[in-house]
Amino acid sequence: MLPERLSKATRLFARLPGVGEKTAQRFVLHLALATPELARELGQAIAELHDVVRPCVRCGNLAEVGQPGEPPVCAICQDSKRNAQLLCVVFRVSDLLAIERAGVMRGRYFVLGKLLSPLEGIGPSDLPLGALLRRIDEDAVTEVLLATPPSVDGEATALWLARELAPKNLRVSRIASGVPHGGDLELTDLVTLGRAIEGRKLLG
Numbered sequence: 001m002l003p004e005r006l007s008k009a010t011r012l013f014a015r016l017p018g019v020g021e022k023t024a025q026r027f028v029l030h031l032a033l034a035t036p037e038l039a040r041e042l043g044q045a046i047a048e049l050h051d052v053v054r055p056c057v058r059c060g061n062l063a064e065v066g067q068p069g070e071p072p073v074c075a076i077c078q079d080s081k082r083n084a085q086l087l088c089v090v091f092r093v094s095d096l097l098a099i100e101r102a103g104v105m106r107g108r109y110f111v112l113g114k115l116l117s118p119l120e121g122i123g124p125s126d127l128p129l130g131a132l133l134r135r136i137d138e139d140a141v142t143e144v145l146l147a148t149p150p151s152v153d154g155e156a157t158a159l160w161l162a163r164e165l166a167p168k169n170l171r172v173s174r175i176a177s178g179v180p181h182g183g184d185l186e187l188t189d190l191v192t193l194g195r196a197i198e199g200r201k202l203l204g
Helices: 004-014 021-033 036-052 093-102 129-138 152-168 190-198
Strands: 053-055 062-064 083-090 107-111 143-146 171-174
Touching: 004 021, 021 036, 036 053, 083 093, 083 129, 093 107, 093 190, 107 129, 129 152, 143 152, 152 171
Parallel strands: 083 107, 083 143, 143 171
Antiparallel strands: 053 062
């Protein structure tokens, strides 16, 4: 029913998380009928993503590439007003952004990128524990808040990390109850997420 180029664009949009075929088609039709500048600007912005955006070398959050030779460092890691001694460990960048929107976390972050998952073949050696330990030492961290998702894999990862961090004599805390079991942090309402951060509990 649609020209092939529109159908192709619809299929590509539909591959994005949370975007179904109807929503993808609505996006494509809007872009096709809108002013050409919108489609061009959107296309350019998407095309540049992999050229100008890289993971932060300190925490794994997304950061813009600076001058040639300079490692990318995100705005949160550069913010001197942040409490460097409080480190919040999250699964994904989207979880970091969700916590930031709640406005209750004034420390810094570390993005794991993976969770322990035997079904997916992800074991302890696949997690960036070494990088996390270096970050803790570099910033003289005194508290690590484990904000992994309240799922089976997220809980297993939090417990494993708590055991691995025990010799560091840190305060290791976990986000409090209130976040539904099996849910995604990025989909949790801000009030619930804020209370979970403020009501964190010690592990071990």
